[in-house]
Structures are given as C-alpha cells and as structure tokens.
Amino acid sequence: MIRLANVNKVYDGKYALRDINLTIKKGETLAVIGGSGSGKSTLLQLLVGLIRPDSGEIYIGGQEITHLSEKEMDKVRLNMGMVFQYSALFDSMTVGENVAFGLREHRKLPEVKIQRIIKEKLDLVGLHGVEKKLPSELSGGMKKRVGLARAIAFEPDIIFYDEPSSGLDPITTVKIDELIVDMQKKLGVTSVVVTHDMASACRIADRIAMVYEGDLIAVDTVERFQQIEDERVQAFFKILHTEKTERDE
Structure with a gap:
C-alpha cells in the first residue's frame, strides 16, 4: 500500500530523514515512534504530500x-484520511x-446522503446524537472521535494518525487506542500512527518502526521489537516500564 525507497529530506544542511526504506502492507497498522525531533513528523508530512523529499521515491497504492x-x-x-494531533x-x-x-468540498452529493x-x-466511532453540538461542548476524547469520523467520511484506504494520544489522560488514551484497532478491523484500512507513546504503539500496532535522528533504526512486530537489543530502542521500553511501575505504586 505504501513504499518509501531511499527517501531523504534535508533542512538547513541537516538530514531530517536519511535513506529511508520502508514498506507498509495493505490492511496493517504501523506505529512510527521516536522522540521529539527524530523525524517521525517529517515522515508523516511526506506520506501525505505536504512536503516533498529531496531525493528518493514514495509510492501510495502503486x-x-x-x-x-x-x-x-x-x-x-481523497484515498487518505487524516486524524490531527489536536x-x-x-x-x-x-x-x-x-x-x-x-x-x-470535494463531492457533489445530495444533502440527504x-x-x-x-x-x-459518528455511530461508527461511538458518538450518537452529537451532530448539533459544537466542538467546545466536547471532551478531548470526543473531539478525537469526531476527527476520526471526519477522516473516514470518504471511506479512505489509508488513515494517518498524528499523535492520537496527545493531551489525553491514560484512560481516554486506551479508549482511543481501542478505537484505532476497531477501525482497522471494521474498515480494513491501512493505518499509520505517529506517536511517542510506546505503550500505545504496543496496543495498536501490527509492526513498530522507530526513527532516531533521521534514521530508521528498527522495524518489526510488537513481540520481536521488544527483544531488539539496540540501546536506543530499549530506552523507550525503560520509559514504558518506569511509567507502569509508577502507576502501579
């Protein structure tokens, strides 16, 4: 469904992304993780076509x-849906x-349709009878659901999520993660989720890709990803285990 071949993006002489090679399979959920400034947001912008690479090729559906x-x-x-960070x-x-x-904006459809x-x-994302409400009347989690309903209105083949758990409490984050998994199962879409939240990535993804200082340093299934010995990967899991221990205490 998505393929990047030798993709490079440079800002002010510094690589934001360097020689990225990645294939995302049809119907899978890929979580892209990394710290602030790692290049994961740049990767998302490239996939959506908001920016262009300096070299390399990007294929969407061939x-x-x-x-x-x-x-x-x-x-x-028109074959993509985008769920924004806020x-x-x-x-x-x-x-x-x-x-x-x-x-x-893009379809000439009868108002009834x-x-x-x-x-x-809205029913699909678990929101009933809120059509007439304003965003200011909704909680953060409900706003995320509305954003997802808007993203799937076109019945896209691909859904991109930009930091879907940002600004949400842990309980609401789990609910949004469950919704992402549910959408993938019900709609059969290909999902790319950009996140810094390792716990969330482990809950939703078929595979995890990690970007570090512009390099794609690891791509694997959730189970095998946790066994990667690279200290940069393990640092993310240490944060996850520390947060879990603090919650348990």
Whole structure:
C-alpha cells in the first residue's frame, strides 16, 4: 500500500530523514515512534504530500507521488484520511458540519446522503446524537472521535494518525487506542500512527518502526521489537516500564 525507497529530506544542511526504506502492507497498522525531533513528523508530512523529499521515491497504492502536481496529489489524498494531533476541528461549525466538511468540498452529493454519512460515521466511532453540538461542548476524547469520523467520511484506504494520544489522560488514551484497532478491523484500512507513546504503539500496532535522528533504526512486530537489543530502542521500553511501575505504586 505504501513504499518509501531511499527517501531523504534535508533542512538547513541537516538530514531530517536519511535513506529511508520502508514498506507498509495493505490492511496493517504501523506505529512510527521516536522522540521529539527524530523525524517521525517529517515522515508523516511526506506520506501525505505536504512536503516533498529531496531525493528518493514514495509510492501510495502503486503510484509514485513525489513528482505529482498539487492537483494530482489532491486526487491521491481523497484515498487518505487524516486524524490531527489536536483534532483540528472548526470551532464555529457543529460536529455534523465538521464531519461533512470534506464531502461538501470535494463531492457533489445530495444533502440527504451527506446527513446519512454523518450519522453513520459518528455511530461508527461511538458518538450518537452529537451532530448539533459544537466542538467546545466536547471532551478531548470526543473531539478525537469526531476527527476520526471526519477522516473516514470518504471511506479512505489509508488513515494517518498524528499523535492520537496527545493531551489525553491514560484512560481516554486506551479508549482511543481501542478505537484505532476497531477501525482497522471494521474498515480494513491501512493505518499509520505517529506517536511517542510506546505503550500505545504496543496496543495498536501490527509492526513498530522507530526513527532516531533521521534514521530508521528498527522495524518489526510488537513481540520481536521488544527483544531488539539496540540501546536506543530499549530506552523507550525503560520509559514504558518506569511509567507502569509508577502507576502501579
């Protein structure tokens, strides 16, 4: 579904990403982890086509996207859904209007069908009867769910998640993780989740990829990833175990 071949991105003479080679299979959930400034957000921006690599190739569904015009890239993006870090809802619009925003911008559909899609997608993410509410009336977790409903309104093949647990308490984070897994099972989508939260990555992912100072240093299943001896990988698990111990105490 997604393939990166020898991808490089440079800012001010410094590599943000260096020689990235990665294949993401159709229908799988890949968690991309890394600390602040590691390059994981740059990787996400490249996949969505918001920025272009300095060299290398990126394939989405078999189509090489790095040389597409913005108009051509917009067509590719219709097969993508994006769940933003802080939901990125329009405060002046109702929940229903937020979910339907992309549909009204890019699809000529009867209003009856749009309303049906709104209800269907909100029901799918566990939100019933909130169409008329404003984002300010929702909790952080509910906003994330609305963002996901908007992302799946087009019935995309790929969903990108940017730090989905950011700003959420541990209980709500687990609920959002369960929702990500549920969407993958129900919709069969390919999911790419960018996160710094190792516990979350272990709950949701089929595989984990770790970016460190612009390099892709490890890619493996959750079970095998925990056995990687690289000290940079193990440092993430030490943080996870420390946080768990502190919660247990």
